[in-house]
Amino acid sequence: MSLEVAIVVEDAVEYSFAMEYHGPPITRELPRAVPINVDRIPVASVVSPLPFPDSLSLPVVQPISAADIIGKKLIKDLKLSSSSAELLTVSPTSVIAFESQNNEVSEGSYSKELGLGTETSVSPSSVINASVESETENRSSNDICALSGELSSDFECCNRDDVLSGVNERGYSSISHDEFVGGVGSSGVLESSDSFEKSMEFSGSLRKSRLSGAYKETLDFNESNRTDWESNESVLSVDYLSSRVSSRKFGDGNQDSGGGDVRRAPVVTFCDIESDDENVDDDYSRSEPEVVRMKKEPAAKVRKGACYRCLKGNRFTEKEVCMVCDAKYCNNCVLRAMGSMPEGRKCVTCIGYPISELKRASLGKCSRMLKRLLNDLEVKQIMKAEKFCEVNQLPPEYISVNGRPLYHDELVMLQSCSNPPKKLKPGNYWYDKVSGLWGKVGQKPLQIITPHLNVGGPVKANASNGNTQVYINGREITKVELRMLKLAGVQCAGNPHFWVNEDGSYQEEGQKNTKGFIWGKAGTKLLCAVLSLPVPSKSSDLCGEQISSSISRSMPDYLEQRVIQKLLLIGYSGSGTSTIFKQARILYKDIPFSEDEREHITLVIQSHVYNYIGILLEGRERFEEESLHELRQHQSCDGPDGTTPAGDVDGNGEETPYSIGPRLKAFSDWLLKIMASGTLEAIFPAACREYAPLVEELCSSVAFKATYKRRHELESLPSISSYFLEQAVEILKPDYKPSDLDILYAEHVTSSNGLACVDFSFPEPVYDGDDSGDLHDSLLRYQLIRLQAKGFGENCKWLEMLEDVRVVIFCVSLSDYDQFALDGDGNRVNKMMLSKKFFENMVTHPTFDQMEFLLLLNKLDSFEEKIEQVPLTKCEWFDDFHPVISRNRSNSNNSNHPTLGQLGFHYVAVKFKRLFAALTGRKLYASAVKALDPTSVDTALKYAREVLSWDEERPNVSLSEYSIYSTEASSFSH
């Protein structure tokens, strides 16, 4: 037996290594674990083989599975108390055995162990009781339960500072205490006393309090202790706030993982938060903040009523209280002690800790003192921060609806609905989703809130603990409600099951016809008021539409920060990022472009059209000269080819298809002159009205049409221009309003320079069934950020501002492979190579290290056309593109034979993927897209969403599954 004990102790030591700390910086001093003096650890002496019943397998702890934590714990605790009572005969082993037990279960830090040790080993309670009472002013209760919490926290502090001195300073002088201190120091020896059994008892009650939490779920296994716990609820709820969180965890077993409470108390977590499998260790890591939480008692013990900082003043001086630790500060000290109050009224050391639930009611309610000290604006900012900062929010786990603690999103939905529950406090609630009835578990309804919210589980029949056998929407109603129903004239004979809608219309289950409206009569409302039953508020009449709007409603900032996923859209100029950006706006926004923007865009499009016309006119001149030249050559019969410079040809009355009349000629010359001087944009949109008729005439002229036919020979004319030139006359009318399609096609219309962003969420997919996953999706927002390539210099320092981007969407225009542009040094370089270089720059940029990249190969449509005419090998990067194409091209429509365009796309994608892998060793996601096609862009952005969710899930997926997703195409020889 004793050997086993020793082994267990060793195991525990091995487990108690702390993990590396990654959390936020800690401003106060870290507690130091007291080193164990090996010599002083009492060696287990040989136990007389007497009183151990075989059934008691105490020191060996079986691994505990998550499901039956509660059960086992309770049993163990019970066992523990009983067994240690028995073990009393064999001290000191008994204590060690007990402690090792704790160690085994907790695996927490050393201080934690000590804390538990003290909890269990507080003997003669009366002595300590008295001393503590004399010391602390705000804990007047001499309840055992509170006391043990108190003590453990005290000793927590002691451990941090110096065990002995700390205790001595506080003037503990009883003998039992000295022993006790020794016990803490050497983690062990404790003499048993008469009251030990009692102390065990209340340690049990402590445990119980952890398990049951504030919910007073009847987990009582010891009636006498229960009364203790209840009478002391107020104090405990201060002390054991975070322990309650952990107790919730016990309560829900596996279902509620998520780092909610860990986030809320971002202090020291020694355990791996990521581990999703809920086991005992995990639970204890949850309760780990408790250790630190204890320290959130005011650091200094001060005289009753004095300021905690300057130690002056009495109980009558006005003071401000810290929302977390209850420390009180006087006029002079409050600003120093609370600093700039980024989370409201908290001591500087308490920043980041959740507030005491007792003070939730005073959240955002300013005291007179602050108003006197600070000006209105400052007070307003503090109160705003206090109310809306994340850490002060009601923890969702504290609210249980229909037997299930809420998720974060659910709580948000509950609080942000049009008719939210009033004064929401931690506790168990029931919610009838159909009628919107809302109440505390075991009680009649309190209120009618917005119905159809997808929160919590289904309402249970015994939710309000009714016994009338009359059911509303599956809930057995209470007597009061039944009386109300009867008085409201509802037939309740035969224990009917009613189906009540939010508007108060009710029908019997299984029947179609509405029998009436419960709240229809004026008297009913009065009646409800008398019986203190809720009636629907006026606003709930229009709830139907408000559900949908509640989702798109503006969220509190702390939520927004977390929920928004940022997608960065970049690409070399001309790669179509702006089109994709515009497409996203058109796709996901109700009003894609505001009136102001449209006005601006109109002007831009009009000046573009003038520009296109100018280019055409320039071409016309050239064509005219050429054809005149040809004409002359024809006339002079046989001259040498093309030696005569075109400039020599003077207008000599000869007519070509490209000639225009003198009036148009004047206009054309003027337009070209303006274009050459570069002031086209300054003059034109304004002069639209004046020149519209001229333009109309011009467009209908033969010469213009002839030139337009040869537009492909004009290099500077963008291909998109034909879309606008064909409706040039309409566009240049003064009252022209661009359609979404026009805007989509137009170039350079999105917020001219720099960065543009659009927030959107994907519209909910239309399928029925209350899948909670779909709820989470709809809450996710995305922000598409578009950057212009022009700004990317050699070292773009500001790229580091975009470090919180989740996915970089890199856009490449596929059809660029035969295009050339001038690079920075003025050399003619293939545009695909420029894109490639830009891609390399971005991928290797330190900001985007380890970031997911999604490659969008844009303009697939024009690529497919082009590749039939121009070989892909025109770009030097693609010189090894040798597709295997079946000779029989007539079969190319067959789906078995990919088209040349598809082959080309895959080839380019693989090229980029290999480049990416060579640069980063990671995988590049790639997709083809036609930016002008809405569904194509929608698919691409949804793919980005998949990349994101895949990124989140990847740690959970084993490597073998990973390989399935390999999209590396291997059909090309390299």
Place this chain on the structure above:
Amino acid sequence: MSVAELKERHMAAAETVNSLKERLKQKRLLLLDTDVARYARSQGQTRVSFGLTDLVCCRTLQGHTGKVYSMDWTPEKNRIVSASQDGRLIVWNALTSQKTHAIKLPCAWVMTCAFSPSGQSVACGGLDSMCSIFNLNSQTDKDGNLPVSRVLSGHKGYVSSCQYVPDEDTHLITASGDQTCVLWDITTGLRTSVFGGEFQSGHTADVLSVSINGSNSRMFISGSCDSTARLWDTRVASRAVRTFHGHEGDVNTVKFFPDGHRFGSGSDDGTCRLFDIRTGHQLQEYNQQHDDNEAPHVTSIAFSTSGRLLFAGYTNGDCYVWDTLLAEVVLNLGKLQNSHDSRISCLGLSADGSALCTGSWDSNLKIWAFGGHRRVH
């Protein structure tokens, strides 16, 4: 003249310019017989010494949730505006360390902010290539946000720095990633003049900072990624008055010396330098030798009211206090108690010179001042 010929001539001209520049540099070196530090030492100057409580962190302004990128003091009252990556401008009361305004920006990527001389409005600029002006007295909308009172748009690149022209609430100078600086008329929202850009004498890379001469507000300095600083006269936009070479990296920050005849600059090469605007010479280099070859970049600088001290923030979280005369570090705020945990991104001295405010990527601002008890003689 053919294109090839033009190119050739351009090449030749560029070469000439470079050789002339080199000659200029040589000549300067030749003329530079001493620097400030050597002269001061020969005059028997001793370094400034700091007591334990002479400069301590006495306030921490917490409230931003992202990296702080920029801050500015009001000229008269003890108020500070700070800009952070969380997309907010916060106006602080430095005495109480409380926020008075928290302005949510339409574009979260803000790089710079400035207080107007009257303290009535604040300006900010960032990646949206615009400079937005907020009037602090205007009514908030229903969500509690302060509306933009004026947008200065026209830059073709990000706005990296902005400063109000002293004593004028209506004029503002911005520096931008489009290689230009612009003087704005806020009342009309139009550009009064553009410095650089298409003109040859302008910066050839992104301009990162501006500083207006306190004693002659027509002159201002700009620092740029082309590793030069340039002096401009707001009446002559066509060309820079002077170009200051010397730095071997991007000039991240420039600041006029209190007397207006000199200015300091801080750069990616890890040095701060002091230039004289009348001679165009570099007066002193402030460079702390580092053991590892990678010197931390200088992010921001400020002079004390007398000019004797130069405060410089570095990317490694250091904040040196330089004795400008002896070019020695007399204090490192980064090693003091309660110092920042991350890069110091901006710093500034209050108008009366009694306090220094530093902003950092650890999302806090700290105010440093005399921390002891003043003895009254």
